Amino acid sequence: MAGQSNRYVADRDDEPLVAIDGLRVAFDTDEGPVVGVENIGFSIMPGETVCVVGESGSGKSVTSLSIMRLVEFGGGRITSGSIRFVRQSGEVLDVTRADSKKMREIRGNEIGMIFQEPMTSLNPVFTIERQLCDGLKVHKGLSQEAARARALELLKEVHIPEPERRLKQYPHELSGGMRQRVMIAMAMACEPRLLIADEPTTALDVTIQAEILALIDRLKRENGMAVLFITHDMAVVAQMADQVVVMYRGNIVEKGAVEEIFDNPREDYTRALLAAVPKLGAMRGKSAPEPMPILGAEEAPAAPTGAAEKRQLLLEVKHLTTRFPVRGGVFRWTVANVHAVEDVSFTVNVGETLSLVGESGCGKSSCGRSILRLVEAQAGDVMLDGWDVRRLGQTELRRARREMQMVFQDPFASLNPFRRLRDQVAEPLMNFAIATGSELDDRVADLFDRVELPRTFLRRFPHELSGGQRQRVAIARALASGPKLIVADEAVSALDVSVRAQILNLLMKLQAELGLSFLFISHDMAVVERISHQIAVMYLGRIVELGSRAAVFEDPRHPYTKSLLSAVPIADPRQRNIRDDQTFKPVPSPVFPIGYQPDPSLYDEVSPGHHVLREA
Amino acid sequence: MKKFRTSKGLIGIALVGAVLLIAILAPLFIGADLATKMNMAARLRPPSADFLLGTDQLGRSLLYRVMLGARTSLTIAGAAVITSIVLGLPLGIISGYFGGHLDNVLMRLVDTLLSFPALLLALAISAMLGPNFQNTIIAIGIAFTPFLARIVRGEALRVAQMPYVEAARSSGTNDFHMILRHILPNILPAVIVQGTISLAFAILAEAGLSFLGLGTQPPQSSWGLMIQASRDYLDVAPWTALVPGAAVALTVLGLNMFGDVLRDALDPRTK
Numbered sequence: 001m002a003g004q005s006n007r008y009v010a011d012r013d014d015e016p017l018v019a020i021d022g023l024r025v026a027f028d029t030d031e032g033p034v035v036g037v038e039n040i041g042f043s044i045m046p047g048e049t050v051c052v053v054g055e056s057g058s059g060k061s062v063t064s065l066s067i068m069r070l071v072e073f074g075g076g077r078i079t080s081g082s083i084r085f086v087r088q089s090g091e092v093l094d095v096t097r098a099d100s101k102k103m104r105e106i107r108g109n110e111i112g113m114i115f116q117e118p119m120t121s122l123n124p125v126f127t128i129e130r131q132l133c134d135g136l137k138v139h140k141g142l143s144q145e146a147a148r149a150r151a152l153e154l155l156k157e158v159h160i161p162e163p164e165r166r167l168k169q170y171p172h173e174l175s176g177g178m179r180q181r182v183m184i185a186m187a188m189a190c191e192p193r194l195l196i197a198d199e200p201t202t203a204l205d206v207t208i209q210a211e212i213l214a215l216i217d218r219l220k221r222e223n224g225m226a227v228l229f230i231t232h233d234m235a236v237v238a239q240m241a242d243q244v245v246v247m248y249r250g251n252i253v254e255k256g257a258v259e260e261i262f263d264n265p266r267e268d269y270t271r272a273l274l275a276a277v278p279k280l281g282a283m284r285g286k287s288a289p290e291p292m293p294i295l296g297a298e299e300a301p302a303a304p305t306g307a308a309e310k311r312q313l314l315l316e317v318k319h320l321t322t323r324f325p326v327r328g329g330v331f332r333w334t335v336a337n338v339h340a341v342e343d344v345s346f347t348v349n350v351g352e353t354l355s356l357v358g359e360s361g362c363g364k365s366s367c368g369r370s371i372l373r374l375v376e377a378q379a380g381d382v383m384l385d386g387w388d389v390r391r392l393g394q395t396e397l398r399r400a401r402r403e404m405q406m407v408f409q410d411p412f413a414s415l416n417p418f419r420r421l422r423d424q425v426a427e428p429l430m431n432f433a434i435a436t437g438s439e440l441d442d443r444v445a446d447l448f449d450r451v452e453l454p455r456t457f458l459r460r461f462p463h464e465l466s467g468g469q470r471q472r473v474a475i476a477r478a479l480a481s482g483p484k485l486i487v488a489d490e491a492v493s494a495l496d497v498s499v500r501a502q503i504l505n506l507l508m509k510l511q512a513e514l515g516l517s518f519l520f521i522s523h524d525m526a527v528v529e530r531i532s533h534q535i536a537v538m539y540l541g542r543i544v545e546l547g548s549r550a551a552v553f554e555d556p557r558h559p560y561t562k563s564l565l566s567a568v569p570i571a572d573p574r575q576r577n578i579r580d581d582q583t584f585k586p587v588p589s590p591v592f593p594i595g596y597q598p599d600p601s602l603y604d605e606v607s608p609g610h611h612v613l614r615e616a
Numbered sequence: 617m618k619k620f621r622t623s624k625g626l627i628g629i630a631l632v633g634a635v636l637l638i639a640i641l642a643p644l645f646i647g648a649d650l651a652t653k654m655n656m657a658a659r660l661r662p663p664s665a666d667f668l669l670g671t672d673q674l675g676r677s678l679l680y681r682v683m684l685g686a687r688t689s690l691t692i693a694g695a696a697v698i699t700s701i702v703l704g705l706p707l708g709i710i711s712g713y714f715g716g717h718l719d720n721v722l723m724r725l726v727d728t729l730l731s732f733p734a735l736l737l738a739l740a741i742s743a744m745l746g747p748n749f750q751n752t753i754i755a756i757g758i759a760f761t762p763f764l765a766r767i768v769r770g771e772a773l774r775v776a777q778m779p780y781v782e783a784a785r786s787s788g789t790n791d792f793h794m795i796l797r798h799i800l801p802n803i804l805p806a807v808i809v810q811g812t813i814s815l816a817f818a819i820l821a822e823a824g825l826s827f828l829g830l831g832t833q834p835p836q837s838s839w840g841l842m843i844q845a846s847r848d849y850l851d852v853a854p855w856t857a858l859v860p861g862a863a864v865a866l867t868v869l870g871l872n873m874f875g876d877v878l879r880d881a882l883d884p885r886t887k
Contacts, residue, residue: 372786398788406786414779417885418801424780427797428787461884474783481787 015086016043017194017226018067023081023096025062025071036062036076037250042243044194049220049227051237051258053273054247055496056467060230063247064196067228068111069095069103085111088193109139112187116199118179122171128155128182129167132189139190154185158215159583175586177208181215188219195220198230205359206523207584210567213239214578232497234277235526235571238262239578246270258573276501277571278526284554289353289531291508292501314517315348315371315485319600320380322363322370326591339590340366341377342541343601348485348534351511353518355528357564358538361587364521367538368487371519372404373397385484402432405478409490411470415462421473422458428480447476450513451506468499475506479514487519492527504531525568529553537561541590542601547610557612625877631870635863639686646680663855670855678859681837685860688838690867692753692831693818697811699757700764705807707761708768713776713791713799723769729762734817735824742830752831756821760814767810771803778802805879812875816868823864839864 023040026033037059044050052060065071067083083095088110093102107113115121123131132151136142142150148167155163158181171179180200187195197216201209217240220227229240237244241258246269254267265271275293283290322341325334340363348354356364370377373389382389387400405428408414415424426444429435435443445455451472462470471491478486488507492500508531510516522528528535535552537545537560545558556562563584570577592598603611663670669678707726711719729737741755775781781798789797823840825831827847832838839860846856 374782374786398790401786401788404786406783408779408783410779414783416778416780416784416798416802417883418804419797423797427784427789431788431790431793463885477783477787 014045017046017086018228019043019082019084020063020067021082021084023063023066023083024079025059025066025076026079027074027076033077035250036071037066037247040081040252042245042252042255044226044228044243046193046226047220047224048242049217049229049240050243050245051229051231051241052245052247053231053234053237055232055273055498057249058247059250060232060247061198062250064113064198064228064230067095067194067196068107068113069098070107070113085194105139108135108187108192109190110192111194111196112190112192113196113198114180114183114187114200116202118176118183118203119171121183122179124171126170127167128169128171128174132167132182132186135186135189150189151185154189155182157188157219158182158185160185175208176204177211177586180204180208180212184212184215184219188223191223192225194226194228196228196230199232200229201236202232206525207359207563207567209236210569210578211583213569216240217578233569234274234497235279235569238571238573239569239576241573246273262571262573272498274571276498278501278504278524278530279571280526280529280565280568281553281570282526283529283549285550287550289508289533289549291505292530294501294505311352312350313347314350314385315519316381316383317347317367317371318345318381318383320344320367320370320377320382322366322375322377324366324375334594336591336593337596339541339592339596339598341370342598344380344538344541344543345601346534346536346543346546348517348519350484350517351515352533353511353520353531354534354536355520355522355532356536356538356543357522357525357528359523359564359587361590362538363541363590364538365489368406368489368519368521372401372406372487374406399432402428402481403483404485404487405481405483407471407474407478407486407488407491409493411467411474411494412462414474415470417462419461420458421460421462421465424462425473425477425480428477432481434481443480447479450479450510451476466499467495468503471495471499471503472506475503475510479510483516485517485519487521489521490523491520493522493524500527507531525565526571537564540587542613543611544613545611546603547607551607551610555607555610557606557610622877624873628870628873628875628877631866632874635686635690635867635870638683639690642683643687646684662853669859670853678842678856681842682839682859682863685837685839685842686863688749688832688836689819689822689840689864692749692756692822692838693815695753696756696760696818696822697814699753700760700814701807701811703757704761704764705768708765708770709772709795709799709803711765712769712772713795715773715776719769722765726762726765726769730766734759734763735821738821738825739828739830742825747825747830747833749832752822752825755825756818759821760818764807764810764814767806768803771806772799775799775802805883808879808882809875812871812878815871819864819867823860 020043021041024038025036027036040063042050052063054060062071062076065074066078071078078096081096085093085095087093129148129151132154133144133147136147136150151167152163155166160166160178160181166174174182201212204212213236216227219225231237238258243255244258244261245255246253246261248269253269254261254265261270262274265274278292320341321343323337323339326336326338327333328335344367346354356367358364366375369375371382371389377390380390384400385403387403389400392400422444425447426440429440429443444458448455448458453469453472453476457465465473492503495503504527507518511518520528520531529549532549535547535549536543537552537558539560545552545556545561552561556565566577567584602614604614605611669682671677707722711722738755738759741758742751745751745754776799781794784794784798819839822831822838823843826838826840827844832841842860843857849856
């Protein structure tokens with residue numbers, strides 16, 4: 001191989017497995033080429049985890065796709081730079097110049113990849129066995145028998161329960177966590193030297209995230225495999241990384257060892273990013289919610305007050321039960337019920353925030369929507385400031401809705417793309433005939449000021465705004481009718497970290513200024529810890545633990561609350577809590593036959609105001 | 617208006633504009649007798665300096681006839697599509713937005729109509745009402761309604777479960793305003809696309825009906841009627857079919873391009 005400039009034999013361990021240098025990727029668009037990433041250079045040592053972290057649009061995925069040369073399938077072009085990869089044989093290959101035959105040998109064989117969405121990255125019409133065996137047969141030339149044996153071995157390695165049965169199953173028969181395990185098994189099938197994981201846990205619940213992170217970490221340690229981990233979540237970085245690469249708008253801002261980045265960030269952007277991440281446990285010993293520190297902000301944002309001397313009741317929910325019919329058969333008769341919300345009771349005080357936390361499918365959203373009567377509950381009482389919400393007729397309900405508004409998760413879907421922002425914010429004012437003419441314009445402009453949006457946005461359309469700005473519009477619209485209660489359903493979950501911190505602070509500022517009450521629905525424990533006065537942990541339709549923030553976070557009593565808290569990654573590389581294989585009890589199905597009458601929820605009061613569900 | 621300045625938009629506008637101009641202006645400048653006067657001495661002439669596009673079996677200039685036929689064809693097709701939108705849009709919106717039993721009943725009705733080929737349906741209606749100008753419009757309009765209603769319902773169903781509709785409902789928007797402000801603008805792109813495609817099919821349907829003798833009645837000229845008349849002479853005078861056929865094809869092409877561009881132009885998201 002001597003004499004060929006881009007090839008030499010590497011046999012030393014301190015030689016990087018992957019060395020990226022001066023990488024530049026451009027995308028061809030109608031308006032000419034657009035630079036995706038520029039001047040990217042970092043290396044991955046064998047057996048090392050490198051985390052590439054950045055917000056949406058930072059180019060982190062483009063970088064990872066370039067290593068596999070998959071970026072070309074998305075319209076991208078590597079215009080300059082080199083990506084040198086040390087192959088199994090010891091040959092060093094510049095990936096940017098490799099032909100397609102060589103790339104096929106490498107993809108899935110020497111470099112494995114897992115993606116964000118475990119549902120869409122598995123083919124729904126093939127069994128797990130077929131999908132696992134295909135790669136083995138192509139790359140390793142195994143017979144069907146041998147491939148099957150190896151597939152089973154792989155499923156055991158990723159700790160899937162009942163691996164024999166899984167082989168014969170289709171992806172839809174598996175839970176999200178199991179699907180991601182299968183994806184990892186597929187990526188591991190040919191014992192790659194490098195695993196690229198592109199946001200592998202973003203779509204997963206926190207306990208499943210903990211399981212998958214621990215699994216990737218174990219596989220890395222046992223097999224000496226290098227991992228390139230793409231994420232937006234600084235807490236995950238802290239748990240996983242040896243080396244960190246921080247990206248912003250297609251460029252590398254900072255890179256270094258994980259402790260270095262977290263302890264002594266050199267760049268402002270890294271500092272801002274770290275400051276914007278709520279750290280679980282950071283609120284220990286504080287009685288009231290506290291805004292996120294935002295670097296560069298002139299003054300400290302307004303904070304909501306702690307529990308007032310005389311707390312005034314705003315919302316009282318008693319024994320709320322919501323069920324959705326499961327229909328089947330030719331005539332679409334109800335064959336079973338999903339018990340989404342089961343005997344839920346809680347109260348929200350004026351000017352306070354109660355958070356409903358829990359994993360997907362626990363009924364937290366259904367609970368919020370039942371209170372607003374966007375879905376109809378089967379039983380229970382909802383009393384809002386004197387309104388008996390569940391017993392209101394249509395006309396009265398319309399009037400009562402002035403008092404309670406909702407902010408949704410997806411800022412892209414919650415605004416009508418065809419209406420100007422002014423009209424959308426003005427709509428509640430017009431509906432309730434609160435203002436007309438020039439007063440209406442003034443009110444809308446005031447609302448824009450309140451949510452800190454420039455008035456020039458009044459005449460714009462939603463697509464011209466970023467996600468955070470749209471969420472501000474959605475908040476302005478929710479504020480328009482002058483409500484007392486705002487139900488925020490995962491209102492910050494779809495936002496980038498820095499934007500999320502701003503929106504959280506905005507919500508807290510509005511609470512301080514207007515005395516609003518929030519029902520804050522979220523899966524994110526660290527965010528909830530920041531914003532809440534009271535916390536209700538939901539599991540399988542029921543509240544399992546209810547109490548003040550301090551009580552629930554500092555003295556969790558219910559086993560589910562404890563496991564939830566233990567699964568949250570902490571944004572501190574010195575506190576690695578995600579270690580070794582963790583398995584959390586899978587959530588049972590909330591579907592019950594017709595006529596099934598579950599036991600009522602009974603609570604023990606472990607300390608004043610701190611209620612824990614009594615185990616059946 | 618920048619959005620129209622693509623090659624697709626310009627071709628679409630040019631074609632549609634040209635056909636519209638001909639349809640409006642031709643009857644003002646071309647005497648009806650030019651297109652209806654028979655000239656047996658000049659039957660089935662191929663295109664020449666005397667007869668630019670040739671003549672038909674009765675010696676009438678195909679150029680004049682195709683220009684005069686534009687108005688009939690376009691009026692019938694346009695009015696028929698408007699009829700189908702007037703009938704189908706409320707049907708689809710009510711079905712998709714309100715749902716429930718009403719939706720079931722309406723959609724079974726639509727499915728029943730859909731199970732007949734549109735042309736057969738138009739044929740039956742036209743035969744029932746008697747073949748004339750207005751009835752052709754009504755027949756084609758009704759025959760096209762189920763397609764539109766289906767598409768509108770699907771879109772309404774999709775839009776009705778969007779969070780912005782839920783947000784509007786929770787801020788007290790009533791059903792009327794909900795449909796007007798939120799549902800209608802968001803299903804309009806689909807209606808426009810379907811409308812332009814329907815327009816093309818309606819021209820062909822009119823041609824089909826006339827071809828079977830249930831559409832426009834001679835001596836009035838329409839593209840469909842011209843194609844019908846040409847069928848006996850296809851082997852000796854193929855231009856008699858090609859000329860009206862090309863008129864239909866160019867109009868349909870132009871409408872499709874125009875519809876695409878119009879849809880993009882009405883969408884604030886595309887700049």
